Amino acid sequence: MSTAVIALEDVTKTKGPGVGAAWEPRIVAFFCNWCTYTASDLAGTARLTYDPNAPVIRVMCSGRVDPQFVLRALGEGADGVLIGGCHPGDCHYQEGNYKTLRRFKLLKKVLGQLGVEDERVRLEWISASEGDRVQHAINDMTNQLRRLGPFAQRGASHA
């Protein structure tokens, strides 16, 4: 089992913010090492504040985000998944983010057929210098999911 999967289990089992108070969405964020993760570092250095709803898992490339990770996060209690990678043409590994985009689009089509709302899985291209876009993406997605409500309650019963 890859480290990303182990980390994912930790993240989805951690109690979300605001437990005991109002319900708060939990987002699992997969950020690429070279762009979006660096941007979130920059957001921190610049003291930009944003909702604490999206623990970040660093992956070497957004192309490393196996669609199984996304499903597993949702299956284990996340309300949304945010994937962050380099802008097209800027991938550290040349082609990784194009693969991400193709997988993401096909996965969204599959998720739509499975009744998973569009807002729950999101892809953002954020370069290393765009800390403000990390702030915006996380805040915006958290707000959308607050309106949408928890994911797990939407499952049908077995019987």
Place this chain on the structure above:
Amino acid sequence: MPEKPKVAFYWCASCGGCEEAVVDLAEDILKVVEAVDIVLWPVALDFKKKDVEAMPDNSIAVAFINGAVRMSEQEEWVHMLRRKSQLVVAFGSCAHLGGIPGLANFTNKAEIFANSYFDVPSVDNPGRVVPLEKSGGNGETLTLPEFFDTVRALDQVIPVDYYLPGCAPPKDLIMNAVTAILTGQLPPKGTVLSPSKAACDVCPRKDSKPDKIEIAEIKRITTSIPDPEKCFLAQGYVCMGPATRSGCGERCIHGNMPCRGCFGPPDGVYDQGAKFLSAFASLLTAKTDEEIDALIDQIPDPAGTFYRFSLPTSIMQRKRTRVES
């Protein structure tokens, strides 16, 4: 003379093809019958539920159960067979993964009933009659099993010891499994009794696979005939080989049909559809939003195609429906 081990065959939500697979053992079935006592086999022998109920617990050496669990009667039967049997083998794709009946998890009971009893053009049902779990009159009550919203694989209902994959399982895997059980040479419990390599690894068309597969156009077997020698993916057909366990004998490939994934994922893959999606999307040549959208629009039903046999045992298990509060 010592008593022969008792063997049971049972079917749940299935097409009957798995029963056929047992009959297809041909002369080999005589070896099986020589070595065991078949105590339950609804397709061929007349045993009733009360006959099985009367057997002591753990008295059946092994129960081969095929089919998914879609109704309460099947649930009752498999619980009873679990009590009566030392080993339970999930036989075939439906018991193993949910199978074709598991595609019903894209919908639910209400929608299925509405379609089958009201909406189908050939149905004339002005009284809007549907099967009821309890009905009757004149002091009589008739009962029918409950129809579940969600189809489940066998191990989502009872503990399963081994899995024989395939739609239907091929003869050699069945004989290997029976021999292993009779001689007590069994792998650890939970094993899928088929090699864990991906189907592409043993594909007869393996040598025709280019170093880098690039798909610029997606083809469908309904509208074109594949080249009988060349790798299906290299031709642009959706072939589930990369995310599917081998051991099937490549029957579909020999019939010029791409792999549809009936053997389920290899060990270590926990969502066959997502894993295939991952592999397939990376082979597409499209780069821009428009190009990618145009290309994936050529797959009319990706979820049904990638999860054709494994939806109930996938991570999502079924389509989410809105719970009204």
